[in-house]
Amino acid sequence: MEEYLKFFDKFCISDLEELPESIRKKQEITNVKDFCKEIKPQFKELISCYFKNKKRFEKLSIDLGRKLYEKGISIALIVDAVNTILFKIINYINPEHLPKNLIEQANQLMEEFMNFIALGFILELLPEKKKKLEQTFNTTPCRDLVNQFSYIEKVFGEGKPLFKEANDCPVTDYMKDLGFRIACNKLKICEEIEKTHHLLHTYFKLFKVYYDKKRYLPIYLILITIYFLFEKLGEMFRSVESAKKNISIEELISFILTEKKDIILFVLDPKEISFLNKVFGYTIGDKVFFFLMEKLIALIPPGKEQAIIKCIQGAICVISENNSIDYDKIFLEIKKFLKEEFKHLPIKLDVSGFLLKFPKEVDISQGKVLSSIKFAIRESKKNPENLFVLDLKKLDNYRKITIFKNFYEDLVEKISSGKIGLVIQGIYNLKTQKVSHYEVFVRLRDSKGEVIPAYEFIDLIYEYRLIDLLDIAVLRKIIENAHLFYNKFIFINISPRTFKIVSSSEEVKKLTKQMKKMGLKFGFEITEQSTIEDFDIIVDFFKKTKLPILIDDFGTGYSSFSHFVDFIERVPIKFLKIDGSYVKKIVDSGKAEKIVKTVNGMAHSLNIETVAEFAENKEIVDKLKKLEVDYGQGYFFEKPKLIV
Template sequence: MLSEVVVKKIEKNIYELCKDYFSKEALQELLSGYDIEDLCRRQSKSCTELLVNYLDNEDFLKKREKEIILNGRKIFSLGVPIAVFLDLFEQINNRISNILDSEKVPKEILKKFRKLRMEFLNIISLGFLWASLEEREKLAESIPSESRRLFTEFISIFKGITENQFSKVEKKLEELEREINKLFITVLSSPGDFRCNIFSLFKLIKHYIFLFKKFYSRNNFTAYIIYEQTVDFIEKLINCYYVLTTKKAVTDLEKLIEFSLKNREENWRLIIIDPSEISFINKVYGFAVGDEIFKKLLKVVSMSFHEDEETAVFKCNEGIVCILTRKLLKKDFSDLHLKLERKIRKKLVSLDVKTHILDLFIPKDCPNVLPLEELKEIVPILIRESKKEEKRYARYNLCNLELIKKAVHFLDFQNYVVEKLKNGDVSIAVQPIVNLQNGKVEHYEVLFRMIDRQKNIIPAYEIIDVIFDLKLIHLLDIAILRKIVRNIDIFKKNNINSIFVNLSPNTLKVEGNLKEILNLLSQISKDLNLGVEITEQALLEEHEILKSLLNKINVPLSLDDFGAGYSSFSSLLKIIESLPLKFLKIDGSYVKNISNSNNSKILVQTINAMAHSLNLKTIAEFVENEEILKLLKELGVDYGQGYYLGRPELFIP
């Protein structure tokens, strides 16, 4: 149909166009390692041959279909974007069209040429599509396992359409939609700076999949473009899904509380699971162990509560796991902590992890007894109170007026304590530490006291938890030291010449405190024999900070509550070797039982003997009667402290 001259002209133009096109610097990298001239020569010959044979017999294209698809695969594997291929393809077609017009070929040939253009693009697009599907399947191996299945399912949907398995495609889409809908509450209550609209993404993906189905086979080029755009949406959805389902985003507990309180058109149940001692475990065993415990807890909780559009599990701040649900409203969870602990022990045999649970019911049909901001402040109080429950489980109804009244009263008390601390308004009490061998008072422990609005002394146990929970212990420590400095003369006047003060390592971590503490301790130690009392847990957690401080001032340390919690000889040796430890306080829980428990007596005897072998003086707490005092003397304990020997007395109001 075409003369030999026209055929050669077309072949030459395709070759020159191809060579010029790929000589551009931006495209040379795509075909590095290839002989561009040889490649273009072969392609121009192949294209011209295809054109000539198609014009003679349209069935020729079908015979070459596999070869064309293979070419599409090769072009894709080279990393040539479809847009680049289409640009070159259109330029070649325009050049051929111009040649055919200039040669005034019959209209029938022009019509066949346009048809060839469309059919060729339709076939070669299949090569791009199938190669891309295969590449995405391989790519799935690098996707985190938590979201890999979802990605693979989406890719299999496209493959299903290409294989005409439409019923399977619809079924898979329905399953995926159910999977996504499980995240309803998780997404709804996610923090605004993280929230991703996974539902809109899924709706968009679903729409594009139906478009792909519509165009596939009829217009494969358009189908391929739709497919690539859909994969972009799928990758965004997968990232979102991964963060939501693996709890990579930490949800602010306060925001979760705010969400459930604001959305009162439905009943909500908020279950807060708080693993105890995580911060200490992080310090003693390393953050890897603490993280492992938290991950196991999160996994066990997620498995125990099947997440759906009604229930969501969250990784909350402060190492807490939260469950928010609008079903399971009547289910009894009073033994949930025991079940969780059993499951965690199976995975982490060496660590006995305890959990505290606060179970909050937030009903829709209750009036707003308090403004939202005050309700938000009450919930942390309830969390603290729940930790005092022996059962380690507490359930509260936020519509219970009696509960609200108590919480409001405590909130007022908390605000009062905070105000007093910020103003440094604390009182000092002292308790004698008696030499058990001669009966003389040799030291005093300085204790804080706080006076309420009615001028009564507030018991320390009512205040100390609030101070630690609000992270205000540094204000208390500084206030006590300042008060001692201001009243040194009163101490000396009353023959109190040797004192121990309690100091929290958290105080040393507050920026700007260290210099003042050094100054205050130095001033006190000039006039009084001063010792610093600190718990073993605190010593282990902030060992380096204390070491740095005590290198600058010569004051002895007293180790408080030895025998409680995580006490071990190895940790004691570490402390003795690096810090000026001179006294060891035997935990009062053993001391008060030595008269009726042989095990407690043996423990006190063992701790005392071990301390003496390390040149440490021992102090027994909780000396509450004559019998305990007598036994301590027999065991050779150096000092005693307790109500029988002397109660704490308000010394400086």
């Protein structure tokens, strides 16, 4: 005992003075001499207990470890300090010709002391990390991870390891879920998740080995690694859960083709959802999808063989490795349930549906599958009473698909190669009767170079999901013919769907930047319905570009007004276009006049100027002036002009 006290007196002050000032501050050491004097009795008790009362020595060391953890002292610093002290003890013993067994004794003391210090760290670490995990990860698979971490606490409370093997782990079952596999395949993190999970269980085994030996310092370091792996795995799980809500049909096809299994793709496409959203608000549309998902889950429980996903295209997709399910029966039941549940609505709700069979031995490109899906969508809508079934093994037997594919590819080729025409029409100030700005329209050309009117192709563009390609083609065409627009302020139609596709969104940003550099003056015109549905996607773009926005066809969806207000609070809307179906009736219809007046008043109250389309004659224009509408667009002023 005396030798240890001599050692304390010799080295306490010098060792503490060597510590960085930041460490001394953490330990609240303001005066080194006073501190050494204050802790000497505690040091004496610790050494005394080591020789006379090991239980007390253990408790004192653990308590000290807890305090050091709370003060934020790293265990690496403590290990370094203990090793330095031990080295000084050895050097101190040899010159003083003290008993050699003191070296072995001091080494044993320091090892046990450090071991219990580490245990103190562990006892503070576990509840802190568990609480953080619980706050961070609250979804089902992540809760399983938190429960696994809780087992570690039980190890110290009950004295026995409770870890499960990787194959028995609930997380393993979750990773086998088909929906999980689809989402992690989309993110390309399946392999990383599996490796992290396997590594986690390897560290569990290491934990058990060191726990059996009561080696708390390596256990603490293992726990730090386990916590890091928990966090990493939890973050990846959260990414997967988020990705499940944002899966496209294209991504489903990519997954199916890589699986090389017999797989069924069953798709339900609810009708009239856009109309419902526009007239009754988006809550009713959400209810329809929730109802369909709920019924499908009851009829086809998701798991290892099935996944039910609401695709971003607005359809509900079932992927299944189980070929024994009677999808025709399920399709008819769903139709019956849907009509009954929403019979109170003024329109008849219904769904169309199709089923694609993917044999594992079939060798087919993703492009060919997507063409087949577009064909299936079209055919199922033609005959919504029956489930349209397409076996990809017999694809060559479907002559209609070849015809459809050729038509689709022709449309894509026209857009991609820039075989489009641009039309402009002036928007006139109703007070001055002078043109204020222009709207740019797109027109396609047929094989003879003749212009195809918009009404003949625009629905097909949306149906084939080519709107993003068309939007980009228009921007490129404007850049190619910039000299035609330098003396004009133009508004260009663009769909929010374009911003939902990452590659298209990036291309729009690039082209917009180029147009600004060229000195073109322009803004974007967006349809009201699409904006209200997808405005979160485009807010960031317009905040960064500060381009003016014109909202098209306002007036057909009053229930979406709150969404519209949310949108205008986040981005500057310059103009609001009043739906032409009301404008052309204002002379003869009191109801139409009231609607135009209301929309106009609402816009002005929000500091937004109004544009009335279909201003076709003097009577309509005079009425618009009386209602104090700001601008008019229509045949009264000028017809659309093809300029390129």
